[in-house]
Amino acid sequence: MRRQLLAVLTPLLLAVAIAYILNPVVIWLEQRLSRTLAVLLIFLVFFGISFVFLARFLPMFIEEINSLVMRFPRYVKQVQGLLDKFYRATDRLNLPQSILGALEISLDTIEERLLANLARIPEVTFNVARGLFTFFLVLVLSFYLLRDFELVKDSLYYIIPRKSRSRARKILHEVDSSLGKYIRGQLILALVVGALIYLSLLLLGVEFSLIWGIFAGxxxxxxxxxxFLGAVPAVLMALLTSPALALKTILVFVIIQQVESNCISPYVLGKTMGLHPLV
Incomplete structure (x- = not known):
């Protein structure tokens, strides 16, 4: 029952999110076009970009997923080999038994979780196919929500008692202004960081760079x-190739994170939220 409810609510919530994010663009276009034409124009552009993106990257993504699944047994053996080397190294260090026990438990836990997550990778291919259907359903729902956005929003105010509506409108307008700009800024940052990670890992020769770029974004x-979470799988994959590649991968993530924190993020959030970059 819960899964069925989630399956129904997920497209609706995604459609609401898309309509919420794109509504300011529609409002800007309404100065020149009718709202319906403005929504149609945005969706034509959005659908066109999405189609080009999917046509270019979806086959690569599916190919990388399938390749990762096929190589899964080999990676398991490599991980086990690295753990064996680590255990032998700790034995030579003559560490106290309590520390060795704690390390062994921690590593066993990490190994179990890693293998459990890798074992679920075949589900991704099916989820991608199901996600395409959800994507088109979300587009249809978001179109109608965006076209009648103000009507839908006004109808929600009727839930609020009449005497509190005016105050609620004022508060929600302020929240909407700040939260909406913040969300849009974060989405832009996610796209930029994901693209930078993907291109950097691709240049380094880290396998499945598209997957890790999307995950990092x-x-x-x-x-x-x-x-940190976004870096872990890419670093582990690089480590299976060589420690030197793993170090380069760590360096890439550190550099991109510093650039994002000190340059890209202040600029993007400054533009979207109307703040000076130094703030």
Whole structure:
């Protein structure tokens, strides 16, 4: 029951999010066109860009997923080999038994989780196919929501008691202005970081760079720990090739993170939220 409800609500929530993000663009275009034409124009552009993106990168993504699945047994053996080397190294160091025990438990836990997650990779191919259907459903829903955005928004105010509506409108307008700009800024940052990571890993020769770039872009939206989480799988994959490549991969993530934090993020959020970059 919960899965069925989630399957129904997910496209609707995504459509609401898309309509919410694109509504300012529609408002700007309404100065020159009717709202319906403005929405149609945005969707033609959006659909065109999405089609080009999917045509270019979706086959690559599926190919990388399939390749990762096929090489899965080999990677498992490599991970186990690295762990064996680590255990032998710790034995030579004559560390206290308590420390060795804690390390062994931690590494076993990491290994179990890593293998469990890798074992679920075949599900991704099916999820991609299902996601395409959801994508087109979301487009249809978001079109109608965006076309009647103000009507839908006004109808929601009727849930609020009459005497509180005026105050609620004012508060929600302020929240909408700040939150909407922040969300749009974060989406732009995720796209930029994901693209930079993908191109950098591609140049380094890290396998499955597109997967890691997309993953890094998504996790970049998570505060504090997001960049670290985004780096972990790419670094592990590079480590299976060579320690030198792993170090280069770490360096790439550190550099991009510093550039994003000190240059890109202040500029993007400054533009979207109307703040000076130094703030």
């Amino acid at each position: 998504i996790t970049n939206t998570i505060p504090y720990f997001g960049p």
